[in-house]
Amino acid sequence: MKEKFVTDAEIRQFLLGSVDDLERQRIEGLFMSDAEFNQRVLIAEDELIEDYLEQSLAPKDSDKFLTQYGHAPEQQRRLRISRSIKDYAASEARLGQTPPEIVKRRVFLSHVTPRNLRFFIPIAAAITIACIIGVVWLVRSNNRHVAIERELAELNAQPDLRVNPSQVVSLVLPPVSIRSVGPETTLTPRADISVVELDLLWIQKERYPNYQVLVRRVGTNEEFGVSGLHIEARPTIGNSIRVRLPSDLLRDGLYQVTLTGAGPDGVASQGEEYTFVVAR
Amino acid sequence: MPRNSDSPPDSFNELLDWLNPDRDLAARMYEEIRRDLIKVFGWNKCIDPEGMADETFDRVAKKAHQLKDSFEGNRKLFFYGVANNLIKEYRKTVRSYVSLDEVEIAGAPPSKVEEETAEAREECLRTCLLELSVEKRDLLIAYYAKEKRAKIDQRAEMAERLGVSIETLRVRMCRIRSELGECIEHCLDERARKNDTD
Numbered sequence: 001m002k003e004k005f006v007t008d009a010e011i012r013q014f015l016l017g018s019v020d021d022l023e024r025q026r027i028e029g030l031f032m033s034d035a036e037f038n039q040r041v042l043i044a045e046d047e048l049i050e051d052y053l054e055q056s057l058a059p060k061d062s063d064k065f066l067t068q069y070g071h072a073p074e075q076q077r078r079l080r081i082s083r084s085i086k087d088y089a090a091s092e093a094r095l096g097q098t099p100p101e102i103v104k105r106r107v108f109l110s111h112v113t114p115r116n117l118r119f120f121i122p123i124a125a126a127i128t129i130a131c132i133i134g135v136v137w138l139v140r141s142n143n144r145h146v147a148i149e150r151e152l153a154e155l156n157a158q159p160d161l162r163v164n165p166s167q168v169v170s171l172v173l174p175p176v177s178i179r180s181v182g183p184e185t186t187l188t189p190r191a192d193i194s195v196v197e198l199d200l201l202w203i204q205k206e207r208y209p210n211y212q213v214l215v216r217r218v219g220t221n222e223e224f225g226v227s228g229l230h231i232e233a234r235p236t237i238g239n240s241i242r243v244r245l246p247s248d249l250l251r252d253g254l255y256q257v258t259l260t261g262a263g264p265d266g267v268a269s270q271g272e273e274y275t276f277v278v279a280r
Numbered sequence: 281m282p283r284n285s286d287s288p289p290d291s292f293n294e295l296l297d298w299l300n301p302d303r304d305l306a307a308r309m310y311e312e313i314r315r316d317l318i319k320v321f322g323w324n325k326c327i328d329p330e331g332m333a334d335e336t337f338d339r340v341a342k343k344a345h346q347l348k349d350s351f352e353g354n355r356k357l358f359f360y361g362v363a364n365n366l367i368k369e370y371r372k373t374v375r376s377y378v379s380l381d382e383v384e385i386a387g388a389p390p391s392k393v394e395e396e397t398a399e400a401r402e403e404c405l406r407t408c409l410l411e412l413s414v415e416k417r418d419l420l421i422a423y424y425a426k427e428k429r430a431k432i433d434q435r436a437e438m439a440e441r442l443g444v445s446i447e448t449l450r451v452r453m454c455r456i457r458s459e460l461g462e463c464i465e466h467c468l469d470e471r472a473r474k475n476d477t478d
Binding site for chain 1: 313316317319320322323324325327329330354356357359360364395396398401402405409420421422423424425426427428429432450451453454457458460461464465468
C-alpha cells in the first residue's frame with residue numbers, strides 16, 4: 001500500500017505536538033526509515049525554531065512550541081545555540097561582512113606588502129574611523145527600529161484589549177489591483193487619535209494561518225513590519241486583515257503597504273499592495 | 281562511537297554486524313540511528329533522550345544474535361519499534377508516578393547539560409565556524425543574516441546566485457547548520473568536562 005504523503009503543514013503540526021498517537025507513529029516511522037522524509041522533518045524543525053526565535057509564531061503555536069522544545073535542558077541549549085548562530089550572522093551582516101565583502105577584503109589584503117605599507121596605514125586608519133562611525137549610526141538606527149517593531153508587535157498582539165476605541169481611527173483599504181481610478185485614501189491624523197487601524201481587504205481565495213505586513217513611506221527608507229496577523233470575516237466589509245499603527249509613526253506622504261500570507265511551512269504567498277496618503 | 285552499554289561487548293559486535301558487515305558502514309548507520317532516536321525521544325518529551333537511545337540499542341543488541349538469521353525488512357524501523365515501546369513505558373511510568381505521589385517526573389536522571397555561559401557559547405561558536413570551510417561559513421552567515429520578509433528575499437536571491445532551487449538551498453543549509461550545531465554542543469560538553477576535572 002502506498003504511504004500517504006505528509007505535507008509540510010502536517011510535519012509542523014507533528015513538531016508542535018498537535019497530532020494523535022497514530023499519526024505520530026506514522027511520521028516517526030517515516031522519519032526513521034525514509035532519508036528524504038528525514039531531511040524534510042529536520043528542515044521543518046530548523047524553520048520552526050527560526051520562526052519561534054523571530055517571534056513569528058502565533059501565540060498558540062508559540063505556547064505549543066515551548067511545551068515541545070523548552071522542557072529538557074538539552075533542548076533549551078539547542079535553542080540558545082540557534083539564537084547565537086542567528087545573532088552572530090545578523091551582526092556580521094550589519095557590520096558589512098557579508099560574503100562578497102569578505103572576498104573583497106581578502107583580495108585587498110593580498111596587495112599589502114612591507115614596501116607599500118605606508119600607503120595602506122592611513123587608508124586603514126580612515127577606513128577604521130569610517131567603520132566606527134558607521135557602526136554607531138547603524139546601532140542607533142537599529143535600536144530605534146527594534147523599539148518601533150516591538151511597539152507594533154505589542155499593539156497588534158491583541159488589538160481589542162490594548163487601546164481605547166475612541167483613540168482609534170480606521171481606514172478600509174482595497175488592494176491596488178482592484179481599486180478604481182480615483183483619489184488616494186487620505187488620512188489626516190488628529191491629536192486625540194493615538195492609533196490608526198488599517199483594514200486591508202483580502203480578495204484572494206487562499207487563506208493562510210498568518211499574515212505579515214510591510215509598511216513603507218514611499219521615497220524614504222522608513223519601513224516597518226508586523227507579522228502574526230490573522231484574517232477576520234467582517235460582516236460589513238468582508239475578509240480583511242487588521243493592522244494597527246501608532247499615529248505618531250506616520251509622517252506626511254504616500255504610504256505603500258504590502259500584505260503577504262505565510263503558509264505553515266513559512267513560505268510567503270504572492271503579496272497584495274495597498275496605498276494611502278497622510279496629510280496634516 | 282560514544283556508548284554506555286549494559287549489554288556484553290559481543291552482543292554489540294553482533295549488532296554492528298547485523299547493521300552492516302562492513303564495520304565503517306555499520307558505524308555510520310549506528311550514528312545515524314542514534315541521532316534519529318534522540319530526536320524521536322526529544323519530540324516525545326522524554327527527559328533523557330540520549331539515555332533512552334542507548335537503552336534502545338541495548339535492547340536490540342540483546343536480540344542481535346537471533347535477528348541476524350531471522351530478520352527481514354528495514355532495520356531502522358525495527359529500532360523505531362523498540363523505541364516506541366520504550367516511549368509507551370516511559371509515559372506509563374510518568375503517569376503512574378504523577379497520579380500516586382503527585383510529584384514531578386520521578387526517577388528522572390540529573391541532566392548532563394548545565395547552562396553554559398554566553399561567553400562559552402560564543403567562543404565555541406567562533407571555534408566551530410572556523411572548522412567550516414570558508415564557503416560554508418559565508419553561506420551560513422548570509423542565510424541567517426535576515427529575518428521575516430527580508431529573509432525570504434535574501435534566500436531567494438542566494439538560491440538564484442548559486443543557481444540552485446530554494447529547496448536545494450534549504451537542504452544544504454540544514455546540513456551545514458546541523459554540522460555547526462553538533463560541533464558547538466560537542467565543544468560545550470568538552471569545556472564542561474574540563475571545568476569539572478580542573
